[in-house]
Amino acid sequence: MRARSALIVSGIEIELREVVLRDKPAEMLAASPKGTVPVLVLPDGQVIDESWDIMLWALRQHDPQNWLGQDECHIASALPLVTENDTSFKQNLDRYKYPERHPEQAQSAWRSAGEQFLQKLETQLNVTPFLLGEHFSIADAPCSPSSASSQPSTAHGSPAHPTPPCAPGWIATHHRNYFHR
Numbered sequence: 732m733r734a735r736s737a738l739i740v741s742g743i744e745i746e747l748r749e750v751v752l753r754d755k756p757a758e759m760l761a762a763s764p765k766g767t768v769p770v771l772v773l774p775d776g777q778v779i780d781e782s783w784d785i786m787l788w789a790l791r792q793h794d795p796q797n798w799l800g801q802d803e804c805h806i807a808s809a810l811p812l813v814t815e816n817d818t819s820f821k822q823n824l825d826r827y828k829y830p831e832r833h834p835e836q837a838q839s840a841w842r843s844a845g846e847q848f849l850q851k852l853e854t855q856l857n858v859t860p861f862l863l864g865e866h867f868s869i870a871d872a873p874c875s876p877s878s879a880s881s882q883p884s885t886a887h888g889s890p891a892h893p894t895p896p897c898a899p900g901w902i903a904t905h906h907r908n909y910f911h912r
């Protein structure tokens with residue numbers, strides 16, 4: 732979603748091909764044998780197959796909403812947050828959502844571990860409207876969908892908990908950016 736939202740915001744035209752992950756097309760695997768999406772194939776044959784790299788590629792060409800900020804420092808500040816989002820937070824979220832696959836700890840322990848990251852985001856969002864300041868940036872786009880998906884759901888067999896911290900207005904901004912263009 733983050734790669735797609737950066738491509739949308741940048742206004743770069745692409746041909747979108749949806750794939751079924753359990754039946755990956757040979758053309759996709761030929762372009763990127765690691766077998767994860769997104770995969771961006773450029774007209775000259777160059778392949779970019781990490782969502783963060785696709786974001787940077789798109790926004791470095793056209794960044795009308797200034798997601799990249801004034802200089803490289805903005806990107807450097809975003810990176811630790813995005814990395815934590817993609818590694819320990821996603822792992823804790825997944826384990827919280829599917830506790831039957833991870834019986835080594837109680838579901839509440841996965842939840843508490845994940846909440847530490849949400850609390851970090853919330854603390855920053857109490858200071859500034861977005862993670863790196865006054866404007867939606869390259870840090871917000873990757874982190875807000877994961878935070879939104881951390882809202883507990885009984886669909887996954889999880890008991891209903893009070894909503895974990897995370898500014899709903901901030902999550903809504905991401906959805907506005909992405910869905911209403």
Ligand SMILES: N[C@@H](CCC(=O)N[C@@H](CS)C(=O)NCC(=O)O)C(=O)O
Nearest residue numbers: 752753766767768769780781782783
């Ligand atoms: N670090 C990669 C992670 C990509 C990733 O894991 N994508 C998932 C879908 S969200 C995937 O393609 N999984 C492969 C599969 O389910 O077979 C990125 O951000 O581009």
